[in-house]
Amino acid sequence: MSWNEQIRAGFDLETTGRDPRQARIVTATIVMVDAAGKAVSSAEWLLDPGVPIPEEAAAVHGVTTDRARAEGLEARRGVSEITETLRDLFAAGIPVVAFNGVYDFTVMDREARRHGIAPLEPRPVVDPYVVDKQVDRFRKGKRTLGAVSEHYGVVLEDAHTSAADALAAVQVMDELVRRHPKADLPLDELHAAQARWKAEQAESFEEYLRRKDPQATVSRAWPVEPDE
Template sequence: MTWLDEPMVGFDTETTGVSTAHDRIVTAALITRTGSGDPTQRTWLIDPGIPIPERATEVHGISTAHAREHGQSPADALAEIADLLASALGSGVPVVGFNVQYDLSILEAELARNGLPTLSQRLPSGIRPVVDPLVLDRHLDRWRRGKRKLIDMCGTYGVPVVADDLHAADADVLATLDLVRAIAGRYPALGTVPLADLHDQQVEAHRVWATEFSAWLRSKGTVDDLPSPVWPVAPAAVIA
């Protein structure tokens, strides 16, 4: 038996934009799965307190009016999400997310904005263990050409998805959990690595990728919005 046969908690958010410091969470999903068994699921619809840009609505389908009418208050929803994540991580259960640095970073910013204890404050030993199939894939198949969005990687690893379902937090989480198992199927040694070691290996793998990619972007004249080499949570920016 490996960690792949034990419980893992998938996490994803949909938001008002791409800034982890300034944007807001609109929907979130936490799905717990043990091995190949049926998952248990929690989802949240949140009134972010600011207008949801049309471009964001086009992605996840949630309008400002719908969120205001049906959404929870941010403080209530965020407290529930943080309680569940901290409980899982504190028990050694891995949190799994695709490009999860974004989701964990915006969650930390949202918790701080609403005067709630952050995951970092709740977990003195660190936000760990975390598993990100995007980080794993970049490391294990470094030179593969092509895009590495969730839908692209599901195609690469043979994970069946309905494209129109993605960009809903719960659908993205289910696809991500399936993707982790598919990657481990292609690279069986992955399942034999203890979770603590796997977490640390991803920290280093992301650092190397972010450093090299930032250097390439600078060579092309891009100096803004460079990826943070710190994983799984980027250093806090100014929160507004």
């Protein structure tokens, strides 16, 4: 039985910014999906990140600084709850599906360290962003979650909310497994393969960038950027 015919989790964060080393968590969702691909339960968090939420970020996910301060959990408590929930899933061998997961898990890593919480060792992670780029390398167009969802016939409502994005990531990955045998690997093999694929993709993109900027670099890390 394939891993995606068993219980798995979708995970997504909305944050204060694009740099995962500096971004603070604003919302988080972990959605549990059953063997049939149906969302059966979810846990959602709204945090007060402890810093102002830039207008640019609030325009994307809809959470303002005032709302986060009024309704959100204290940051350390929220980070701890999210971290421990994910830790329990990984300990149970339940795969966590996250689109462009290196962003989310790097944010989790830095937030945990920031608040004195033991960082995660995220495994097994399934990242449809990495897998899609590997199995359909020459497809033209954007590779955002919205674009990839549309390509695979996944309905993405309320995009850029953590709940919608977490579920869409699982549904996109299910379609990838159905359409591309290369994506249908045992979990341990898939996790290791994604690390290799991400490194290869980064190297190729770096070569492209260096045609104009000889100093350009692209990180090969996955699923967490190393702590500097």
